[in-house]
Amino acid sequence: MSTTVKAYVEQLLDEGKIKGFLGLREENGHIMPHLFCSPEDLVHMSLGDNTRPGDARYPLNQLLITLAAKYPDDTFAVLVRGCDERGLKELFKWEQLREEKVIPVGIGCPDELAKACECEKPFPEALIEGPQGQKVDSEKVAHVDGMDLETRLEFWLGEFDRCIKCFGCRNVCPMCFCNECALQEESLVGTGKIPPDNPTFHLTRAVHMVGRCIDCGLCEEACPADIPLRTLYKKVADIVHEAFGYRTGYEPDKKSPFNIIGGL
Amino acid sequence: MEFKSVLTTCPYCGCGCGLLLEVLDGKLVGTLPSKTSRANEGKLCIKGWTVHEFVTNSKRLTQPMVRRNGTLEEASWDEALSLAAGRLAEIKEKYGPDSIAMLTSAKCTNEENYLLQKFCRAAIGTNNIDHCARL
Amino acid sequence: MAQKRMTFLQKLMSFSGIDPDRLRLRWVSSADASAFVDEISQFTEDLKKMGPNPLKAKEAA
Numbered sequence: 217m218s219t220t221v222k223a224y225v226e227q228l229l230d231e232g233k234i235k236g237f238l239g240l241r242e243e244n245g246h247i248m249p250h251l252f253c254s255p256e257d258l259v260h261m262s263l264g265d266n267t268r269p270g271d272a273r274y275p276l277n278q279l280l281i282t283l284a285a286k287y288p289d290d291t292f293a294v295l296v297r298g299c300d301e302r303g304l305k306e307l308f309k310w311e312q313l314r315e316e317k318v319i320p321v322g323i324g325c326p327d328e329l330a331k332a333c334e335c336e337k338p339f340p341e342a343l344i345e346g347p348q349g350q351k352v353d354s355e356k357v358a359h360v361d362g363m364d365l366e367t368r369l370e371f372w373l374g375e376f377d378r379c380i381k382c383f384g385c386r387n388v389c390p391m392c393f394c395n396e397c398a399l400q401e402e403s404l405v406g407t408g409k410i411p412p413d414n415p416t417f418h419l420t421r422a423v424h425m426v427g428r429c430i431d432c433g434l435c436e437e438a439c440p441a442d443i444p445l446r447t448l449y450k451k452v453a454d455i456v457h458e459a460f461g462y463r464t465g466y467e468p469d470k471k472s473p474f475n476i477i478g479g480l
Numbered sequence: 481m482e483f484k485s486v487l488t489t490c491p492y493c494g495c496g497c498g499l500l501l502e503v504l505d506g507k508l509v510g511t512l513p514s515k516t517s518r519a520n521e522g523k524l525c526i527k528g529w530t531v532h533e534f535v536t537n538s539k540r541l542t543q544p545m546v547r548r549n550g551t552l553e554e555a556s557w558d559e560a561l562s563l564a565a566g567r568l569a570e571i572k573e574k575y576g577p578d579s580i581a582m583l584t585s586a587k588c589t590n591e592e593n594y595l596l597q598k599f600c601r602a603a604i605g606t607n608n609i610d611h612c613a614r615l
Numbered sequence: 616m617a618q619k620r621m622t623f624l625q626k627l628m629s630f631s632g633i634d635p636d637r638l639r640l641r642w643v644s645s646a647d648a649s650a651f652v653d654e655i656s657q658f659t660e661d662l663k664k665m666g667p668n669p670l671k672a673k674e675a676a
Contacts, residue, residue, distance in 0.1 A: 361630070365633075366632065366669075368631065369633060369669055369670075370632065372631050419627065423624070451627070451630050452627065455626045459619075459622050459623060459626065474619065474623075476616075
């Protein structure tokens, strides 16, 4: 499947257009992030499919920020799915990456993955290989919306109760780049207890996902307690869309509503 | 220029979560859970997530330290080992082997734990060996 | 900006199972002390009618 991607990246490297391709490497049955700097190395390339499509995805954009910070004058290519491209569009606006220094190498997600993710757009514009999948509506959000107020509270408090404050959701998030995180601020979230302030911890994170969350699902995959984080953050995106007409990761010229003083 | 992930096992507890150390030009820049490791399936606890922090921490000991007149001072391996062996022998002689106890750790390998309990039971001669997991 | 945050927060509270009416935004001039007092008094009354916050009970449990 990855022959087109491989050929494309090989060309970019041969033509000297990029210093390296930030993608995934497979070795001894394990898949992990890797910077490919030579075409010969590409034989180990993986697209992040271990036993099921997309089950070995990593926050490549996050790693790219670290790479670009050390090598700001070099151009890199990066493996992107639909969600990652949404991430790039926002990161350019947040000035964590420079658009002229990033070449996205896009892959489309198969139906199985799109359905599991309930993805709005399971393929990037810069599509090199893979299908242009269909949008999938979220049933999980609708399910919670269908509950009454009391049941909803019961539901969420129960889910958040299992939280062990591992910070996995925040650590793995490709859009979280703050040097000082509100969740570690003692005046906002109490320290020294598990589960952390319920529901303050998770609602605080949810508020910070406004204009930031690209619905990649890495947070939910990293949660050892199987908390339905995506359902919460998807609702955040819905509210922002309904109330402010803003969709995260689609408009290169419009800033997130919480990033602009004034305006409604 | 080199950026790679190094697959390793978390040193903290007996779970043995697979984690990836992110290395940029030979320097540790971050930690990620290994999605393909069966023990943890892409998840980590807070200790595993912060492995890269302690590895590069400036407070890590680089030299043995000996307490002289109440203050910890840098010493040579020979001095430190001689002091430890000498004092343990003295205490064993004066107060008996059961006056000494040893505490080992999940951070050690099975082999290191085996060695310590062997030292405790055979060399010191006491059963006072325990483990941090029991605290 | 505050209006944006409030609008968003009330909807998020509702989704999380907390009555959005427990959060209220009002603009009052610092020179208009009586209006401020009226607003707070009214809000206090309204909150009392809503009953104790369910989160309080969970905290105690």
